[in-house]
Amino acid sequence: MEPIRLPKKYCLKGARLIDPVQGLDKAGDLVIENGVITEIGSDLSAPVCWDMQGAIICPGFFDLHVHLREPGFEDAETIRTGQEAAAAGGFTGMACMPNTEPTLDQAGVVRWVIQQADGFPVAVHPVAAVTKGRKGEELTEMVELRETGAVGFSDDGSPTANPEIMRRALEYSLLVKAPIISHAEDLDLSRDGAMHESETSTRLGLPGIPRISEDIATIRDIMLAEYTGGHLHLAHLSTEGALRAFEEAVKRGVRVTAEVTPHHLLLSDKAVEGYDTDTKMKPPLREESDRMALMESLKAKSIQAIATDHAPHTFESKVVPYDEAAFGVVGLETAVGLIWDRCVDQGVMEPADIVSIFSQGPRQVVGLSVPAIKAGAPMELTIFHPEESWQVKTEEFYSKSINSPFKGWELKGRPWGILKDTHWAGRVEPDFK
Ligand SMILES: [Zn+2]
Structure with a gap:
């Protein structure tokens, strides 16, 4: 393009x-x-x-959660092909996650991504890593990364497992005025799970990832945000329990925002029944009750953004048995059509609410100015x-x-x-x- x-x-x-x-x-x-x-x-x-x-x-849409795969995994996506997918999907800007190779944990790499994206109309705003190499051990130079153009910090792809590191990152978020984006997952509870743990996973004979894996990590991060006063953003929120914890925290005045993905809004664990590896992602597709709770939260306008968690993977990493396949699905080119069709046509949201949740909401999370029609x-x-x-x-x-x-x-x-x-x-x- x-x-x-x-x-x-x-x-x-x-x-x-x-x-x-x-x-x-x-x-x-x-x-x-x-x-x-x-x-x-x-x-x-x-x-x-x-x-x-x-x-x-309408004002240009913004995707808060995209994996562009470059540098390091250009077979799956490049910055340019990701930008083209974004333009085709109606997005004028996006935030890209740091789980590349090398990791976006140094000013030089962040600057390189920004320069690489220059020249195509879709703006790319890097999210830098919270810890060096996303290893969860040592904080990155957050001030320098922020000055270079990082709009947020995350070890996404993995949680920031050490609560002391997360505490300090949230304290720094106050200084750098950018959110800490949490991939809330307790890996000890997820273990080698391939899908949501439920009656369906038992029937399909696939190892499960229980809700509690996300709920515990979400509640821990909310408590740390409450304790430090830092800005926590919950990525790809998928369970009813995490949603309730988020909504209660907002009521208490905790500085916490959240995003939800089109796949968690529109699919449940039943979609895994055909063993299509394109239904495999983290967090996994949950149950109908979770899905309905997320839909209700859209109606109540308690969630700030719909983000795709666009996670390209090569064909080879998906044409394998379900429990060996890579986690993640693409989303940039389907998100707007899906949400318009399934939410506006079915009366969950008004057209203006859709425009708002795709343009204003996500930019406010990362403190970017919102485009306007004036x-x-x-x-x-x-x-x-x-x-x-x-x-x-x-x-x-x-x-x-x-x-x-x-x-x-x-x-x-x-x-x-x-x-x-x-x-x-x-x-x-x-x-x-
Ligand atoms: Zn994630």
């Missing part, structure tokens, strides 16, 4: 403009000049216009069509990897791409007349 340079001045006509921060939700047009929104209204004109045919234009605002917009019906076909993915549990799903609502400053990047070609 090559980014396309946009005309100097143009009009996007016949769209539905949604920006919850501005209280905007109406049919209308935008005029953009030199990458800045200059007019918002109806019957606007410019030297060239693109008919949006009722597509939704005159004078630099252009950073997502375009998706709410009525476009499509089927998830992995051969159409821009990602290098195809490990999606949603392959074959029929969805309504699909991103076209993104507008960022002076460029377009996306699945469809701009159609200026």
